[in-house]
Amino acid sequence: EIVMTQTPLSSPVTLGQPASISCRSSQSLVSSDGNTYLSWFHQRPGQPPRLLIYKISNRFSGVPDRFSGSGAGTDFTLKISRVEAEDVGIYYCFQGTQFPCTFGQGTKLAIK
Amino acid sequence: EVQLVESGGGMIQPGGSLRLSCAASGFTVSTSYMTWVRQAPGKGLEWVSVIYGGDNTYYADSVKGRFTISRDNSKNTVSLQMNSLRAEDTAVYYCTRAQTGTLTIWGQGTMLTVSS
Numbered sequence: 001e002i003v004m005t006q007t008p009l010s011s012p013v014t015l016g017q018p019a020s021i022s023c024r025s026s027q028s029l030v031s032s033d034g035n036t037y038l039s040w041f042h043q044r045p046g047q048p049p050r051l052l053i054y055k056i057s058n059r060f061s062g063v064p065d066r067f068s069g070s071g072a073g074t075d076f077t078l079k080i081s082r083v084e085a086e087d088v089g090i091y092y093c094f095q096g097t098q099f100p101c102t103f104g105q106g107t108k109l110a111i112k
Numbered sequence: 113e114v115q116l117v118e119s120g121g122g123m124i125q126p127g128g129s130l131r132l133s134c135a136a137s138g139f140t141v142s143t144s145y146m147t148w149v150r151q152a153p154g155k156g157l158e159w160v161s162v163i164y165g166g167d168n169t170y171y172a173d174s175v176k177g178r179f180t181i182s183r184d185n186s187k188n189t190v191s192l193q194m195n196s197l198r199a200e201d202t203a204v205y206y207c208t209r210a211q212t213g214t215l216t217i218w219g220q221g222t223m224l225t226v227s228s
Contacts, residue, residue: 054212
């Protein structure tokens with residue numbers, strides 16, 4: 001099983017300032033088809049998770065361009081260029097390269 | 113509209129069985145990768161199971177041998193049969209559609225509580 005490790009686990013941020021979350025996998029997420037199936041989700045309390053980014057850096061439909069993803073192999077990053085109030089919640093990375101698929105532990109983003 | 117609606121959650125005693133259902137609309141489950149993800153109270157997300165292709169299935173080690181995923185193409189539904197339930201199975205269970213190696217569509221979830 002691929003283990004996904006996120007840092008930090010908690011991130012207090014100031015509105016309008018950038019934020020960054022890292023995710024490291026225990027083995028390469030490059031699939032046999034050449035794709036890297038690393039994605040990011042955002043979850044607000046009482047709501048199901050919402051897909052933000054897939055295949056490292058592709059924004060899902062309707063996701064604001066202040067969200068961006070980068071990385072390769074085993075190291076990945078989610079960046080928010082300017083944090084807005086609606087961005088609070090928990091962020092999870094996820095690997096879909098190999099069964100069983102696995103999530104990171106989650107990073108709680110809160111406003112200072 | 114593409115949508116997933118889960119049902120079947122509730123409270124059950126340890127050792128009991130329960131079946132969750134997920135009704136899909138706006139797409140066809142028979143040609144999709146359909147998964148279940150769960151979230152224990154106050155905890156993170158845990159991938160549980162997938163069904164795809166010609167009824168290929170895969171399970172997390174934590175549920176292997178106890179849970180069975182299936183689909184009914186005529187009803188466009190996916191189910192999760194859960195046997196030998198344990199307290200640690202208590203969670204919100206989400207039905208999701210997987211595309212391009214990720215989980216694009218999520219239902220609102222159904223709560224399962226295993227307690228005596």
